[in-house]
Amino acid sequence: MTDPVTGLTGTMTSPIRSAGGLGEVLVAIRGGTESYIARADEPVAAGSTVLIIEAHPGRIVDVVPWIPLAPDRRQDI
Numbered sequence: 001m002t003d004p005v006t007g008l009t010g011t012m013t014s015p016i017r018s019a020g021g022l023g024e025v026l027v028a029i030r031g032g033t034e035s036y037i038a039r040a041d042e043p044v045a046a047g048s049t050v051l052i053i054e055a056h057p058g059r060i061v062d063v064v065p066w067i068p069l070a071p072d073r074r075q076d077i
Contacts, residue, residue, distance in 0.1 A: 003055035005029055005036065009066050012038065015046040016063075025050060025063060036061045 005027055014024035016038060023046075025038040036052075037060045044050060050063035 005034075005052050005061060006055050008052050009049055010036070010038075010052060010063070012044055012046050012048045012050060012063075016040045016042075016044040018043055025052070025061065027052065035059075038063045040064065 008027055008029060010025040010027035012023055013026050013035070016023035019042055020039065021043070023038045023040075023044060025036050026033050027036060037058070038044075038050065039060065040050070040063050042065075044063065044065060049066040049068075051066045052061045052063055054062040056062070
């Protein structure tokens, strides 16, 4: 069974300082917010938005930086 946190975005409350390091991410889920231990293949700053790509036992999640899509403003030039 897939953890419902997979596929959600969250905010890093504690940074991941090095590749393979650990941090903490706050996720809005189940009508509230919950903290998870986050790990990533690259450093991620506190305050960054991340996408949760996989959940593991023990409230550990794998994350990647989230880059929201924005309209291409070059067309307006």
